[in-house]
Amino acid sequence: MTDTAVEDQRYVFDNHSEHAFDQHRFLAAAYDPMTTERLEQTGVGPGWNCLEVGAGGGSVALWLADRVAPGGRVLATDIKPERIPAAEGVEVLRHDVVRDPLPEAAFDLVHSRLVLLHLPERIAVLDRLVRALKPGGVLQLDEFDITYGPALLMPDAESRKLYEEFQEAKTRLMIRAGADPAWGRNAAEAMRRAGLVDVDPRPRLELWEARSPGVHLIAHHTRHLRDAFVREGMTDEKLADVRALLADPSFRASSCALYSVQGRRPR
Numbered sequence: 001m002t003d004t005a006v007e008d009q010r011y012v013f014d015n016h017s018e019h020a021f022d023q024h025r026f027l028a029a030a031y032d033p034m035t036t037e038r039l040e041q042t043g044v045g046p047g048w049n050c051l052e053v054g055a056g057g058g059s060v061a062l063w064l065a066d067r068v069a070p071g072g073r074v075l076a077t078d079i080k081p082e083r084i085p086a087a088e089g090v091e092v093l094r095h096d097v098v099r100d101p102l103p104e105a106a107f108d109l110v111h112s113r114l115v116l117l118h119l120p121e122r123i124a125v126l127d128r129l130v131r132a133l134k135p136g137g138v139l140q141l142d143e144f145d146i147t148y149g150p151a152l153l154m155p156d157a158e159s160r161k162l163y164e165e166f167q168e169a170k171t172r173l174m175i176r177a178g179a180d181p182a183w184g185r186n187a188a189e190a191m192r193r194a195g196l197v198d199v200d201p202r203p204r205l206e207l208w209e210a211r212s213p214g215v216h217l218i219a220h221h222t223r224h225l226r227d228a229f230v231r232e233g234m235t236d237e238k239l240a241d242v243r244a245l246l247a248d249p250s251f252r253a254s255s256c257a258l259y260s261v262q263g264r265r266p267r
Contacts, residue, residue, distance in 0.1 A: 024057025024083060026220050027114070030213035031258065034204055035113055035142050036063050038260045042138045047071040048108040051132060053097055054115035058084035064111070065089035075107075097125050102132040113142040116187070120178040123190060130194045133265040139196060145184035145257040146171060152207075153252035159245050163253065166222075166242045169232040173225065176232075184259035196263030206255040210247050214255050219246045 039060075044050065048068040052061040052075070061076035061084060068074060069089050076084050077095035084092045095102075098121045110129050116122040129139055149167060154160040171181050180186075188201035208215045222229065222239040229239060245251055 022220055023217075023224055024059070026213060026217040028057060028059040030217050031113065031142065032059055032063070034258065034260060035060055035111075035140075038140060038142070038202065038262065039064070039109070039111060040067075042109055042140065042262065044068065044109050045072075049106065049134075050074045051102070051107045051110045051129075052076045053110065053112035053129065054078055055081065055084050055092075056113075058087075058090070058092075060111065060113065061090050062087055064109075097128065102128055104131045105134050107132050108134055108137050109140070110137065111140045111142075114144060116141060117143050117181075117183045118174075118177065118179045122180065122183065123194075126190055126194050130191075130196060130265060135265055135267045137265050138262055139191065139265070140260065140262045141187050141191070142258060142260045143184035143187050144181075145259065146174070146181045147256075149254055149256040151253050153250060155245070155248055155250050159248075159251075162238065162241055163245060165238070166229075166234065169229055169234050170218075170221065170225075173228040173232050177228075184257055187259055188261045188263075191261060191263040194263075195266070197266050199261065199263040201259050201261040204255075204258045204260065208251075208253045208255050210249055210251055212255075215246050215251075219243050 044064065044067050046068060049072065050064045050068060052064060055061045055076035055078050058076060061074050065074045065087055072089060074090045075093060076090050077093045077097065078084060079094070079096050081092050081094050097115070098119060110132055112129065116125055119125055133139060151160050151163045154163060174181055188199050192199045206212065206214060222242050226239065
């Protein structure tokens with residue numbers, strides 16, 4: 001495996017952080033229902049060979065393993081795979097999808113969520129994922145467009161200003177780390193250009209309020225990404241005020257857009 005120190009430093013969500021467990025827990029609560037509903041539409045079932053790229057906490061890999069049994073296999077990869085639980089039917093591999101090879105024409109289904117968004121080399125990685133598919137195999141990418149996500153109802157004008165400042169700082173810190181905040185909206189066209197057919201993008205928006213899993217996730221970011229936010233001009237006091245705002249019963253905002261995009265490798 002290649003030296004990944006540079007990539008580790010650029011990626012904003014460190015799997016070795018004390019906050020990583022909660023990051024994966026909040027991600028699963030917010031987005032596993034959509035991800036698994038879409039994966040189910042592929043027909044994934046017993047005997048399928050699946051690849052889960054950037055498996056994180058492993059929740060989707062475990063769901064896939066249950067679906068492909070008996071006889072199937074899930075290869076769950078991550079640059080820091082220590083948080084992927086051991087389970088029957090799941091092979092865990094430390095793997096840098098930017099640098100390390102994948103077997104070609106090997107998988108019936110390849111899935112990745114919120115990984116290519118963060119990679120400057122996302123188009124080359126996409127080509128690698130396409131080549132890993134068997135003819136007729138399906139790739140599913142679940143990716144954000146964080147450039148959309150307006151405040152809808154705020155307690156007052158200062159709260160709206162604070163929320164917008166927080167969102168803008170998050171966009172800047174992601175760009176600084178090599179991410180493309182609008183990648184979700186462009187993923188479908190990139191998949192078509194990579195040679196996939198039957199490309200099917202499905203956008204999802206939600207109303208965010210204090211109890212929403214997605215709001216719990218972004219509130220957690222004020223702690224997980226605290227140092228990066230401070231570098232972008234947010235103070236600890238402002239981050240505490242953001243958490244208080246997100247917990248306010250009157251808070252209402254649109255989620256960012258999540259695009260779940262499927263495409264099939266031609267037979």
